[in-house]
Amino acid sequence: MTGLEATLRAARAAGRKLLVPYITGGYRPEWLDVVRAVADAGADAIEIGIPFSDPVMDGPVIQRASEDALAAGATPGGILAALRGHDAGVPLAVMTYYNICFHMGHERFAQGLVDAGVSAAILPDLPLEETGPWCDAADAAGVETVLLAAPTAPDERLPRICARSRGFVYAVGLLGVTGERDTLAATATSIAARLKSVTDLPVLVGVGISNADQAVEASAVADGVVIGSALMRILLDGGGPEGAAAFVAGVRAALDG
């Protein structure tokens, strides 16, 4: 499997806007079928959420998906075991909270991702200043660590975040937690533009990207988008692999213009 950053850079070079859907691991028994369906529907990479008991960066939809997954017995080990040998055909990144990684041990967690065929990790409660021990282990194992950059960051902070980020830079689109919004926040394009001016890494906007129109609007400035809650709401409502594929295909078509 080619790495996350290499894959995204190649797609961008080919003139493509990048689409990274998010799926909570273990939210329903068929979650792996959803991963496959979303990959086939035009995802460039997929974020797999490892549910955590206290997801402070997540709004109601992903909270509910996480609670469902935990109630169904999902564990970090179980999710990584399920991914092992499952070739989605696109790079995978796990999204979870730092205690899951810290508790398992940095080296063990990194090796667990490698063994599961996961390219990258996103830890939304591990800001730049605290990344050292994890990034050392991740770098050694060949795991790419995606860092987040928020609208509240002063200008001098953004180049430092980009320098430490691998895979892409996750531009937090608004002040707030994950979840759908009626309109795209002005901060989505402003943070994307600020990041684009200081880095050559792919810049993807996530948090608050709710539909195809907003994805297109954000991607006018950014290299692409991450979509989580809008997809998970469809899945929690029983949309299944077909519903997910239809949604992702719709966003894909809009992005491809």
Next chain:
Amino acid sequence: MPLDPPTSDGRFGEFGGRFVPETLVPACMELEAAFAEAWSDPAFRAELDGLLRDYAGRPSPLTVCDRLSTELGVQVLLKREDLNHTGSHKINNVLGQALLARRMGKERLVAETGAGQHGVATATAAALLGMACTVYMGEVDMRRQELNVFRMRLLGAEVRAAMSGSRTLKDAINEAMRDWVATVESTHYCLGSVMGPHPYPWMVRELHTVIGTEAREQCAALLGGDGLPDVVTACVGGGSNAIGIFSGFAGTRAELVGVEPAGGAAVGRGAPGVVHGSKSFLLQDEWGQVQEAESISAGLDYPGIGPEHAHLAAAGLARYEQVDDREVIEAFALLSRTEGIIPALEPAHALAWISRDREALAGRTVLLNLSGRGDKDVAQMMEHLG
């Protein structure tokens, strides 16, 4: 020798830090700088001291418990934080943070609360300073402490139920942090204990050092010899009242003893972990999922502990004991009967430890931080004792 300041990256030993979403990092840095500046500004200190004296009623007395001491065979002194305005030590921290928030140009306070004491204190400070206030409280706690919910609303605060997870203090903190992520430009998060991301564990400690400073002077005036009690004890949830009184006696011969609820004993039964912004001891399962605490006291119903307590425990500078709910109920009744003081369930934990270990403590002098009064718990205790 006072307690050490944290390192520049917010560490007490290996614990602490700033594990928050990137959105909040600049706000934490701004808060750190603003507090450091205010705390060294005599005008800020004078304004806060004036409020603590004329509004909150400081200094709080030190009470010698003759009848209780006779019954236990241990000389017990109470630092009477229960006599502060709003009924607990929480007002010390909240007045400081509210003044700081106003100084920083913030218009709104957001807070979490467990038993409601910190929520009531925050709502009080917001009313005093004319600020907007939103308090998150677990739905379970709202039912256990409905009088405090009414108090907060009477004071003009909006109380929002935390409906996720265990629906207690841990989940109220999650909701308060989510609110702050969305409102950080206009809102100050008035965190209620010595936990959370740097600078909170340090800032909240500093705002409670007034407890230890007063108690040290009061003990010196009261006791012969070196003027020190043999033991200083307090209950520990997050640990703000404990760190406040410990701060006056750190580095002396007085033994420091924190008392945790058996169902939420982060030091006694937890392992190092990261939640709510800092690394500390934490109750968690084999995968690092945070476990729900279970205590009769909503104020201690928390699976973690402030990072400085984790450091004091790991370094052997303080000792942490556990008591169960039954022992707490007995201590609640004991202090009421012997001294005419109805304690909050939280500090009743510390008394429960003294009572259980009274043989080992025989003849010694123990200073207990009576962090709050029991009015809020009377209805709940009526079910157990009535």
